[in-house]
Amino acid sequence: MKTRLFALIGGIVLGMFTNLAAAEVTIPYEFRAGQAARADEVNANFTALKDAIEQLQERIAALETQKAELEAENRTLQATISELITRIETLETNLDSPMKSDLRSSQPANRDQQKPAQQIALRSEPRTVSDAEAQQVFGLDEKKRPKTYIDNAFEARGEVIVDHATGLMWQQSGSAGYITYTDAQAYCENLTLAGYNDWQLPTVQELMSLLEPEKSSNGLYINSLFDDQP
Structure with a gap:
């Protein structure tokens, strides 16, 4: 076994x-x-x-x-x-969001003058909102127009325009046509105007501060001091 x-x-x-x-x-x-x-x-x-x-x-x-x-x-x-x-x-x-190269300086416009007693404070930092939020955030009516307009106090200074109501300095003339967001940023970085080189793109609220309810002589809803040509 x-x-x-x-x-x-x-x-x-x-x-x-x-x-x-x-x-x-x-x-x-x-x-x-x-x-x-x-x-x-x-x-x-x-x-x-x-x-x-x-x-x-x-x-x-x-x-x-x-x-x-x-x-x-x-x-x-x-x-x-x-x-x-x-x-x-x-x-x-x-890149797909072209915008007009209306520019503003990041510093108060009237640096060489005494500031007004009170200036209108505007949002200086960009903000991203949805289409549904835009009407409420930016104070627009049903036709996407501003409900209120700023009583601007513009002063022309050659290549720039100063708005004493907001304390912002703007480039007097826009670009020849639409440019991309990236190109607009590069344009600002290389821009020297009226002795300043700290130019940047405006926020929506700052840009809206230029709007007027009726067209001016230049055919735009913006003061005729601004030229639509470079």
Whole structure:
């Protein structure tokens, strides 16, 4: 009975090692059907099998670690791609938003004169609003016109016009045509006018301060002191 038992175990081990041939398992002893196997030989084969299984487990663990690292790297790349797409969409929106190069200085206009007793405070930082919010935020009526108008106090100074009501200095003439937002910003950065080089684009509220309810002689809803030609 003992010999037959060893022979049976030997046959099972032989089959297991045959299936693991692809894993480069080295079998110390080979058995044939009907051949009795020695206990030390069977033990040696089991030890080799155990070592092979441990090696495979280590290889699997290494592959799982590599997989986790690749998945983490993939998530990082996806986040970077999403961020780049958002930046591209923002840049495209800016490029597709042309505006007239009516410019203002970032400093009070009447620097060489005494300021009026009280000036109208306007928003100096840009603000992004939706179409639904614009009417309320900028004080527009149903036809998208200002509900109220500022009583400007303009003073022409050659290439610039000073509005003492708001304390802003404006370029007297606009650009020859529409330009992109990016080009307008670059234009401001390189502009020197009336001795000042700190020009910048106006906010919507600052730009609206120039509007008038009726067209002037220049055909615009803005004081005729401003020229629509460069």
